Amino acid sequence: MAELLTPEIKARIGTASPAIRVEVTRRDIQKYAVSTGQRARKYLDGDEAPPLFHFGYSMEILPPEQLRKDGIAEDKLIPPLPLKRVMAGNSDTAYHRPIRPGDRLVITRRLKDIYEKAGKTGPLIFVVTETEVKTEAGEPVLNEITSLIAR
């Protein structure tokens, strides 16, 4: 199989996005809880965040004219890939403690790996990223590994 991944692409493995700093509000947790149809009182009241609440914090906040035509902000962590059809893959999170209102969090995304495999219908590129959420004081909150597949 021909190598699709250039040295320039592979050189990006190990790089990180600039840290995102957020102050968690009860209202943000309540919005997330209601919009996902939660039933637990602690989530609806915003006392504690549901397990996937942190997902929105990796969304870059940009004005509309800086978004792509499909509305997505370009992911600066992932280099342009030679295969363009990108499918959402897996998400696996290890939890250390819940997110609560008033938390001041530091979120870092790292490009952990990019590799290619021969699929049944052609080559596949796997992109693995890690999102680390800690408090400003350095207490671990969660670590999420996500993977995307390009074909």
Added chain:
Amino acid sequence: MPKFEDIQPGDALPSRDHTAGIVQLFMYNAAIWNPHRIHFDHAYATQEEGYPGIVLDGPLQGDWIGQVVTDWIGDDATLVSFGYANRQAAFLGETMTAGGVVEAKDEASREVRVGLFLKNARGEVTIPGHAVVRFR
């Protein structure tokens, strides 16, 4: 809420149906700040990207299977890990069933591993998942 002592591999977790309407989907994408047009712009999703309708966000459906676990444990256990895999898309108006089953139980650590699923109306598992919880 389940008692750790009573839990057995093979136990089914209570399942729940979800049918997201356009208002709920709007609220979700606003809450997570997601401007991806396939989730709110019907003409764009169908004409430009060829989808049969407005696409439900993968992480929203991942959250639905997460709720199978968090509703089951209540405050009797903590979530140690949770994962899901987007295998197949789902569209606005579809009813999705979230459920799970106990796969393993470790007496020493008081941890329970559950397998999770989201199924569409045709019974296809569109999002499998898994979680580990630790009982107090």
